[in-house]
Amino acid sequence: MRHRAPDLYASLLSWWAHHGRRDVPWRLLPGGRQPGPDDVLPTYPVWVAEVMLQQTRLAVALPFWRRWLDRFPDLASLAAASRQDVLHAWQGLGYYARAQQLHGVATQLAAAKRQLPADRAGLERLSGLGRTTAASIAATVGNSADPILDGNVRRLLARLLAFPAPPRQATALFWTMVELLLNGRRARDFNQALMDLGALVCRPRAPLCRCCPWQRHCHAYAKGIQQQLPVRPTPTPIPRFVVGVGVVLDRQGKVLIGQRQPDGLLGGLWEFVGGTQEPGETMAATVVRALWQNVGLAVAVGPELLRFDHAYTHRRLSFVVYLCRPVAGDARPVVNQQVVWVWPHDLHRYPFSAAHIRIIQALRERSGQT
């Protein structure tokens, strides 16, 4: 009995030829010409793009990718850059460990006088690349026979099979399926077509089944349950915290910032000093305690600068930010890598997270008024 994989492949590529996205990184590479099946694309810009695109929407990553290539056009320039410059180029993209991994790989390769590998096995040994990203790079660059299994493909296959559990439980099955669908053929267009189909038609919400080349093969569609798939894993409750932040200005008008430890949340980024409110504690007390514990500085809490909510994947924070004056002690790094006093107009030289960018913006608006 013949399986139906060849039919699915052909209908997918036929759909993609007319409806695939044009603004994907490998179709935007310098040179402009659309690559033919035998063309080999440069590995470095594809590597950067694929890492940026991990858990990040195409439209979000694209401007970062362009700026990055403008700033670090090749592996050598990235290797020669400072960690600060690299983090600064990544500022606002999130998952900052990815930037440090790119930098680390570039540095190690440069020290060994080696170039990026272009095959999946070699790529997968690099820090920050799992099977999907390595396969996507290899297939994009060399048009190798390496299928991918990203979020788009998982969702698509979960619906195609009407898989009755969270897709993560079907990882082995889905890998086998994409291998069968690709059937040893070259994967550059195939992988892109699968992702485009997931992004444009088999969308997370309100899939456009009328436009889908696989509609007649789709078990979820046949059952009318495409809206209910894929099955979501039971969400874990997200803790909420209130964070008190002190923007400390000294007599000169310099402001105190600290650099976070290299690993963990927002690793290596700079921040204003703060801490989470404890039960029964006033906001002012939280700020005083945070400054004392984190940098050994006694401060007087002044007026509130702003308050806002900020959500991370696994916690929700409410920031309350106060202007403060130092009263006693010298700022020293306790929980931070280092602390420095900087002029407000030099803050843009340091990489900050989105929440602290917002604080900087409020600081600017306030100083502009007075």
Added chain:
DNA sequence: TATTCGTGGTA
């Protein structure tokens, strides 16, 4: 295997 890594758009 389950958590932990950001951010901003969207309904």
Added chain:
DNA sequence: TTACCAAGAAT
């Protein structure tokens, strides 16, 4: 306002 979620990987 809230919850969901996106070109996943590391631990």
